[in-house]
Amino acid sequence: MPSQISVRIDGELCTAAEGQTIFEVANANGKFIPSLCRLEGVSSPGSCRLCLVEVGGVDRLLPACTTPAQRGMAVTTTSDRLNRHRRLTLELLFVERNHFCAVCVSNGHCELQALAQSLGVTYVRYPYNSPRLPVDVSHPRFVLDHNRCILCSRCVRVCDEIEGAHVWDISRRGIASRLVADLDRPWGASRACTSCGKCVQVCPTGALVEKGYAVEEMTRTNAAVTRLAIRKGAAP
Known part of the structure; x- marks a missing residue:
């Protein structure tokens, strides 16, 4: 059994097990840290950068989902600095692609939209890229x-860690990055896809959706997928 350590989060002393991440400790103690890439039961890549937190004695911000909690660590999950960073990150996500909430099937059930509302992102200060995708x-x-x-x-x-099909990957780099199926085949031509729908259920936006749904109808069941992942022990 992992030994217990003490971590101070937002001034409150919290007990954690060695090996737990800051995000896991905060979540277990009712501390909210925003994230769009983390999903319980699967590995955490730290890619969205919304879960960055302040750690005492460290100048830079650290991703809570990949940083192990350490004995005596003092963590701040909410501050003016963090809120400014999170709002900036959300704005850049909005300008990179074409997010038109009013005509999206996930309108009202979108994690990106919900985070923007909770952090007060009511407008974007940067020009939209408006790519033709x-x-x-x-x-x-x-x-x-x-x-x-x-x-x-x-x-x-x-798809990789739970379903075991590994249909999806991220192709290219930077702003040219794209989600691709089977080495850039059309999704319908994928030989590996089992049509299980797990990828659709965990998508935080309207990027992966089920056909036949109108605006505001595409609800998600993340919990069912994460429960399966925890039972399988998919997370390393």
Whole structure:
């Protein structure tokens, strides 16, 4: 059994097990840290950078989902500095692709939208990239809309670590990065896809959706997928 350590989060002394991340300790003690890429039960890549926290004695911000809690660590999860950073990150996510909430099937059930509302992001200060991105409707049940993708890689990890199919990957680099199926085939032509729908259920936006849903109808069941992941012990 891992030994117990004490960590101070927002001034409150919390007990943690060695090996737990700051995010896990905070979550277990009712401390909210925003994130769009983390999903319980699968590995954490620290890619969205929304879960950055302040740690006493460290000049830079650290990702809570990948930083192990250490004995005597003092963590701040909410501050003016962190809120400014999180709002900036959300603004950049909005300008990178084409997020039109009013006509998105996930409107009202979108984690990106909900975080923007909770952090007071009511406008964007930067010019929109407005890229011309395709929508893949080749799959008989599901749709991939690159315009709404934030490259969180939840679908990649769930498909690999839980379903074991490894249909998805992130291709290219930087602003040219794209979610691809089977080495850049149309999703409907994938030989590995089992049509399980787990990737659709864990998508935080309207990038992966099920056909036949109108605006505000595409609800998610993340909990069912994460419960399966925990039972399988998928997270390393």
